Amino acid sequence: MLLPARPSAWQSTTIPGAAMPMTNKRRLSVLAAAAVAVLALSACTGQDGSSGGGDDQGPRTLKLGVSSELLSYDPVDLNGGGEGNLLWMPVYDRLLTITPDNGLEPGLATEWAFDDSFSVLTLELRDGVTFSDGAPFTAETVKANIENLKASSSTEAGIVAPIEEVVPVDENTVEFHLASYDPTLLYQLGLAAGVMASPEALGTEEIKLNPVGSGPYTLDDQGSVRGSELIYVKNDEHWNSDAYPYETLVFKTYQDITARLNAAKSGEVDGAPITSAAAAEAEAAGLTITNTPAGWLGLGLFDRAGQIAPELADVRVRQAINYAFDKQAILENVEQGYGYATSQTFAEGQPGYDPELDNRYEYDPEKARELLAEAGYPDGFDLTIPDLPHMAAYTPIIADQLKDVGINVTIKPVAPTDTLAEMFGGQNAAFAMEFGGTSIGQITALSTQSVWNIFKSTDEELSQLVSVAYKATEEDEQDKTYREVNRWVVDNAWFAPWYMKDSIFVTSSEVTVEPWVTNVTPLISSFAPAK
Structure with missing residues (x-):
């Protein structure tokens, strides 16, 4: 039974009608206080993370502001929700690919199907994929990655727990034998649980700072400045390279929402996530607001x-x-x-x-x-x-x-x-x-x-x-x-x-973006130069 391109999806969680108008002054004051509190929570103190260096990088560079960097690129330390997706999705392919409307398309798996009892999931794998260290992607790679995640203390380990056994059938076919059916599994294989890294790098200290994936970009460790600016360079050998129009990605860190908004207003970055409290200022500055x-x-x-x-x-x-x-x-x-x-x-x-x-x-x-x-x-x-x-x-x-x-x-x-x-x-x-x-x-x-x-x-x-x-x-x-x-x-x-x-995500007039429904930031594949 071949599944459709738009199967079920899962959630990410965040742990921070027509209504009659409120006329009670006490109630309005409570709401006003709440609005101030939301603004205060979003405007945490921090330093402007700008280090410059982006002005001469040309029109094929996308510069985005983020609130923080990843603590680790180790696949067991990744998760499927929030802003972090922008930072790890460029370097790691997943077994399936998430679309902005939460559908699924082929990734490293080109076809997938459950048997009639929903106890075996069979994946047909993409041929000819190599990792940034030169290792080939095969069914054994899938087995190594899933078993590595299952054995970890990661929050994502529970997602793959129903996979009782990973069975490579041949080089490009793998079966997941399931202890129980989980309707969220396919969607999770398009997020962190489906990340595939080079088997040689799994479990090493080096992968925490230097990801070894097969994604559309690689991390430029030499050019990046940790805590300030991360630079990713396009992988022209990627199987879906045409879907990523930028040669370079630059992520600049601004813990302070005001600094992040100012970077977008000044053109230091092409886009950034902001809060509703900052939206009016962004709109007044001529930035494009994308909300979902x-x-x-x-x-x-x-x-x-x-x-x-x-x-x-x-x-x-x-x-x-x-x-x-x-x-x-x-x-x-x-x-x-x-x-x-x-x-x-x-x-x-x-x-x-x-x-x-x-x-x-x-x-x-x-x-x-x-x-x-x-x-x-x-x-x-x-x-x-x-x-x-x-x-x-x-x-x-x-x-x-x-x-x-x-x-x-x-x-x-x-x-x-x-x-x-x-x-x-x-x-x-x-x-x-x-x-x-x-x-x-x-x-x-x-x-x-x-x-x-x-x-x-x-x-x-x-x-x-x-x-x-x-x-x-x-x-x-x-x-x-x-x-x-x-x-x-x-x-x-x-x-x-x-x-x-x-x-809410703001962008300059030089960039277009499609929002990712139910997520706080768009997919990196959804950005493109404005025509």
Whole structure:
């Protein structure tokens, strides 16, 4: 069974309708304070990482600003989300290739297919590929890389854990024998889990700073200045060289968002990721803004069986919480309108997105109070929420808006070192969250095996819907089955999303770029000189 070019996709996570206008001065002040806090969090202090040296590099050079460099190019240290993709994708090919709309195309694997039982995945491999150290790419290379990742302590090791055995059939064919079927596996093979490096370099100290891949570029270690400027030179022998129009890539590091924006305004870089707080200034300077939904932001309602917050076991309470938030006002005040208000976790343009669900829980505090009364809480109830450091700008909004419908929120301080324990340790029934990603990522987060299903919530009807969705491979089938899961989750209020938050990338008039849906930065292959 040959799979289509646009199979299921997965998420990356980030750990930092029409709504009635807010007229309550107290609520507006909370939102204004949140906007200031978001700006403060994004404008962390740092030094302007510019070192010059880009002015004479010619029109075939692409210069991009980034907030930080990779700590290591070792494949086991890479991950599939965030800004780091810009830095490692130029040097490493993956088994499959991600497209900007989260489809899949051939990479080092030219064809791929599951057997009828979904227990064996067969990959036909590209012939004639060599690594930068001259080693050939073969089925044995795939075996070495997957086994190296599985044996590591990497966060990506869990992704390839279902691969029980890698079996080279011949030089250009390899089989993955699976202990269990994972619907995210194909998508992950287009990200960090599918990175292929020279077997001779795996496990060495040298690969941490000097990647040995087969990608469209190689790192110019001699010309680069660590901590300031990284230079990549085009690999003209690459099998897809024509897809990369730039001869040289230059990445300049600016920890400070203001310095990064100023570099884009001055022409020191051709593009850079920025925050919504800086978007107006960028637009006024004549920069082109490219924005795309990167993930949803809101309140995660995790204790759906009421283990530590009995009130949340009643679906009417969870629905009341959804009605309590003025999503549009929060979006406008905190994110300057970059995004769109929604009641669903599936992003527009992705399989399973249902436009009717965006307005499922329009701001209606009176409806929220009615539902609470029906559930037996006419006077509301008490709820404790952790003040997660990376979500500190949003927690006061939760407390403020829930108080308006009778839910008294106690905000529990959290030290940065305790963040993960507070999120995933089963200590909190609900907390502010930002969850980026593709549709299949939203579905897998519902699994009792997912770290995001903190209290192992389960439901027989949902399990059946998810089981069917997991096996969907055709686009129409995916969209239909994912929608059914999506609608169930929204109707049962497992989460309380506020809006899809945009990622924002600015470019000069000399560059065009296509956004990568649900990711914070575009793919490096999506940049091209403006015509």
